[in-house]
Amino acid sequence: MTTHPSEKQSRFDPEPLPRRDFLGLFALGSMAAAFALSIFGMLKLPKAAVSASPAKKFNVALPDTLPEGEPFVPPGRNVAVFRDGEGVFAISTVCTHLGCIVKTSAAGFDCPCHGSGFQKDGTVRKGPAPTPLPWLKVSKNGSILTIDEEATVKTGTKV
Numbered sequence: 001m002t003t004h005p006s007e008k009q010s011r012f013d014p015e016p017l018p019r020r021d022f023l024g025l026f027a028l029g030s031m032a033a034a035f036a037l038s039i040f041g042m043l044k045l046p047k048a049a050v051s052a053s054p055a056k057k058f059n060v061a062l063p064d065t066l067p068e069g070e071p072f073v074p075p076g077r078n079v080a081v082f083r084d085g086e087g088v089f090a091i092s093t094v095c096t097h098l099g100c101i102v103k104t105s106a107a108g109f110d111c112p113c114h115g116s117g118f119q120k121d122g123t124v125r126k127g128p129a130p131t132p133l134p135w136l137k138v139s140k141n142g143s144i145l146t147i148d149e150e151a152t153v154k155t156g157t158k159v
C-alpha cells in the first residue's frame with residue numbers, strides 16, 4: 001500500500017521492499033542455505049573404515065585330529081597347511097593365474113574363477129594357471145607353527 005508523500009508513515013505501513021532488493025536477499029538466503037546444507041552433508045559423510053591388514057606372519061596350531069595329507073586352512077588366511085609322515089608344510093591358496101583364492105578339493109585345489117586346478121602339492125593339474133602354488137616358509141616351535149605368507153621356500157620343504 002502506498003502512502004501519500006505528505007502523510008506520515010505508520011509503523012504498520014512500512015516502506016515496500018523494492019523487487020530488486022527482494023530478489024537479491026532471496027539469492028543470498030539461498031546461497032547461505034546451500035552452503036549450510038553442504039557443510040551438513042560433508043559432516044555426515046561416512047568415515048573411512050580402514051582396518052589394518054593382518055600380519056603376513058602368523059602362528060597357528062594344527063588340530064590334533066587333522067588326518068595326514070588333509071589341508072587345514074586357518075580362518076582368515078590364504079594358506080593350506082598339511083601334515084604328513086615327513087613333516088609339516090604350507091601352500092599358498094592364492095591362484096597363480098589372477099589371484100583368486102583356490103578352494104581345497106579331493107584332487108587338491110580348484111580355482112573358482114577360471115577353472116585352474118592344482119594337485120595337493122600345488123603343481124598345476126589344469127590351466128590357465130601358469131605356475132604351481134608356492135610353498136610358504138614354516139617354522140616350528142613345539143606344537144606352534146609360524147607361517148610367513150611373504151616368504152616362499154622350495155617345493156617339498158617340510159619342517
Ligand code: FES
Pocket residue numbers: 095096097098099100111112113114115116127128129
Ligand atoms: S584366477 Fe585362478 S584360474 Fe584364473
